[in-house]
Amino acid sequence: xxxxxxYKSLVSEWSKDLASRDATVISNLLQQCKAxxxxxxxxxxxxxxxxxxxxxxxxxxxxxxxxxxxxxxxxKQSIAMVLNFYKSHPNSGPEAFPQANLLxxxxxxxxxxxxxxxxxxxxxxxxxxxxQANNSYISVPVKIEQxxxxxxxxxxxxxxxxxxxxxxxxxxxxxxxxxxxxxxxxIEQSFKKLSSADATHLLLFANESEFSAxxxxxxxxxxxxxxxxxxxLFEKVIAKNESVGSKTKxxxxxxxxxxxxxxxxxxxxx
Numbered sequence: 328x329x330x331x332x333x334y335k336s337l338v339s340e341w342s343k344d345l346a347s348r349d350a351t352v353i354s355n356l357l358q359q360c361k362a363x364x365x366x367x368x369x370x371x372x373x374x375x376x377x378x379x380x381x382x383x384x385x386x387x388x389x390x391x392x393x394x395x396x397x398x399x400x401x402x403k404q405s406i407a408m409v410l411n412f413y414k415s416h417p418n419s420g421p422e423a424f425p426q427a428n429l430l431x432x433x434x435x436x437x438x439x440x441x442x443x444x445x446x447x448x449x450x451x452x453x454x455x456x457x458x459q460a461n462n463s464y465i466s467v468p469v470k471i472e473q474x475x476x477x478x479x480x481x482x483x484x485x486x487x488x489x490x491x492x493x494x495x496x497x498x499x500x501x502x503x504x505x506x507x508x509x510x511x512x513x514i515e516q517s518f519k520k521l522s523s524a525d526a527t528h529l530l531l532f533a534n535e536s537e538f539s540a541x542x543x544x545x546x547x548x549x550x551x552x553x554x555x556x557x558x559x560l561f562e563k564v565i566a567k568n569e570s571v572g573s574k575t576k577x578x579x580x581x582x583x584x585x586x587x588x589x590x591x592x593x594x595x596x597x
Contacts (some may be wrong), residue, residue, distance in 0.1 A: 330363035331373075347396075355394055360385045379416070386412050387426050394433055397497040398512035406434045429492055429584065432464030436498035439468055439475070442505070443573050447472065464492035470489050471490070471502065480506045484531045507531065511545055515561050523549070 337356040340348060363369060364385065370378050386409045409430050416423070431454070438447040450458070451469070454534035458465045461497065467486065469510070474482045483506065485497050507530050514521060521533055523542075532538040547559045 328403055329338065330369045330381070332361065333359045333363060335383065337388060338384060341476075343475040344347065350392075350396065353388075355530040356391060357385070357389050360365055361389070382412060383424065385428060390433070391426075391494055392495040394497055397500075399437070399497065399501070400435075402437060406430065406437060410434060428462050428464040429494070432462075432491070433466055433498070435465070435468035436471075436495055439472060440505075444472075465497065467491055471499075475502075476504075482508070484590055503531070507541065511541075515545075518561055520561065521559050523559065526559060 337353065337360055340352050340356065341481055364382070374380070386405070389562060390402060390405035390409045393399075393405045410425070413427055415429075431443075431450075435450060436441060437445070438450065447468075454465060459469050460466060469491065471483055471486060472482065474486075480503075483499065483502060485498070487503075490496060490499065510530055514526065523538070526542070527535045527538040530538060530541065542559065548562075550558050550560060554556050
């Protein structure tokens, strides 16, 4: 039977260490398995437990594979199938679906990454307070949502170092890209000039080489100033100040120092 053969091959490949898996093989096997699931005739020779196990494994592997390859659009469809499958088996305990908390946590991460906060809170209400507090798969997205509300963006960066699963990484990176874009927009509106070192810190990059690619994509103009190093000039603020006269000048030195102070304090707290 084609389905059982594809299924066994898929499970065998997926059971390997993450680094040893062949992504192309897994992708092809998933496509073949899902195609076979649409044929009702193949289940006539399988009992209910076998059917449940096959569906569960294929749906879960598909969602995890999409998260691992950062295929966010495909993940949206895959995770919906997984969650619907869980809902269709309400009487099954945690031992039947040991990956359920991981997949639920990934779904919460996805909702944060696409900024669907109403759906995030709606799904969170369906999860017990105990799981929210004590299960790392669930508590991580809960904490990240709190960090976003507090503006404690550097804590999100630090969270990347202690994720409960490597499958969370794609969503953390999407969140950080969104956060950095928002910080960059605020920088462009608030500062006349900013050093490369301070910009690297404010945008939560580990070093200036990582920040350089970001600055180039934003088309930030850099000048090298003696004794000050590399400085970025922001024409939006300069043009705004010139248009209203010399009376309104931003104290960029004070704002920079204050922002950096808060960032450093948050790092000390963590």
